[in-house]
C-alpha cells in the first residue's frame with residue numbers, strides 16, 4: 123500500500139506515473155509479478171478515481187496532510203471501495219504503512235479512516251455534490267468532451283475511467299492469427315480475433331505469461347493503434363517515414379505489412395532505444411534517427427517519402443485509462459499548445475512528401491482541437507492537400523470503448 127501511495131504522491135507533486143512506476147519496478151527487480159501488478163493496479167485505480175477519493179477526504183480532513191499521507195489515505199479509500207468486506211484489514215494495513223513512512227501520523231491515519239468507515243453511507247452524497255468527483259475528471263475536461271461529443275460524452279468519460287483491454291498484434295511474418303489463437307488456447311488464455319492481425323484477450327495478463335512474445339510472434343498493442351499501419355497501406359519498395367516513432371509499435375506494424383525502406387524519427391533519445399529493442403525482438407529493421415521531425419533541415423536528405431506516418435504528440439486524452447495521471451496533470455490551455463506543436467510538425471513533414479504520396483495524421487486524443495479542427499486548418503493552409511476518405515468519411519475519430527482506446531485518423535494525399 124505504501125508503494126502505491128508513493129506513486130500517487132509523486133503524481134500529486136506533478137510527476138509522471140509511468141516513469142515513476144518503471145523506476146520503482148527497476149529498483150525492485152526481485153518483486154514477483156503479483157507484487158508488481160498489485161502496486162500498479164492500486165496506484166492506477168486510485169488515480170483513475172482521484173477526484174472521488176479527494177472529495178471524500180475533504181469532508182474528513184481539516185487541513186491538507188503531508189503529500190505522502192494524502193496519497194496513502196487515497197489509496198486506502200480506493201482499497202475500501204474495492205474490498206469493503208476487508209475494511210478492518212485495509213485500515214490496519216494503512217496504519218502500518220503510515221508507521222513506516224511517518225510514524226507521527228499513524229494515529230491520524232487510523233482516525234481518518236475509521237471516521238470514513240463510520241460515514242460510509244455519506245460517500246455517494248459527498249461525491250455527487252462535486253462535479254469533478256462525480257465524473258472523476260477535472261471540470262474543463264468534462265466540458266470539452268461534452269462539447270466535442272454531445273451524443274456520446276458520458277460513454278467517452280466512462281470508458282476513460284475503466285480498465286483498458288489488452289490486445290495483441292500478430293507478427294504476420296512469423297505467425298498467423300489462427301496459429302497464435304491455438305497457442306493461447308493451449309496455454310489456457312482466452313482470446314478472440316477481432317479483424318486484421320488483432321487478438322483481444324479476455325483478461326489482461328503479465329508479458330512473462332504471454333506465449334510467443336519473447337520469440338517475436340506477437341506484440342502488445344491496442345486494437346485502435348493497430349488501425350494506423352493498414353490505413354497508411356505501405357507497399358513493397360516504398361520510402362516510408364515514421365516521424366514520431368517511439369516506442370515503435372506502429373513502426374513495427376508497418377514493417378510487418380510490407381518490405382519498405384523505413385526511417386523512424388524520435389525526439390527523445392531514451393525512447394528511441396525502445397524502437398530498436400522492439401524491432402530486434404520481431405526480426406525487423408529500419409533506420410532509426412534521433413531528431414526533431416519538424417526541423418527538416420537537420421535530418422532530411424531531400425529524397426521525398428511515398429508515405430508518412432505523423433503519430434503526433436497529443437493530450438493522450440483517448441488513452442487516459444492507461445495514464446490516469448494525465449487528467450490531473452494537464453491544464454485546459456495545454457490543448458492549444460499541443461495543437462500548435464502538431465501544426466508545426468505536419469507543416470514541416472508535408473514538404474518531405476512526394477506528389478501523389480499520403481500522410482496519415484494520428485492522435486490518441488478525443489479533443490476536436492487536436493483532431494478534425496487541426497486537419498481542417500491544415501487543408502486551408504495547403505492547397506495541394508486533399509483528404510482520402512476512410513470508410514466513406516473524410517476522417518476517422520475512434521472513441522474509446524471496451525475493445526480499443528480513443529484515436530483519430532486522417533489520411534491526406536498530396537495532389538500529383
Ligand SMILES: C[S@@+](CC[C@H](N)C(=O)[O-])C[C@H]1O[C@@H](n2cnc3c(N)ncnc32)[C@H](O)[C@@H]1O
Pocket residue numbers: 347365366367368369370371372373387388389390393413414415416433434435436467
Ligand atoms: C504518440 S507517441 C508515438 C507512438 C508510436 N508511434 C508508436 O506507435 O509506438 C509520440 C512520440 O513522438 C515523440 N515526439 C514528440 N515530438 C517530436 C518531434 N518534434 N520529433 C520527433 N518525435 C517527437 C515523443 O517523444 C513520442 O515518443
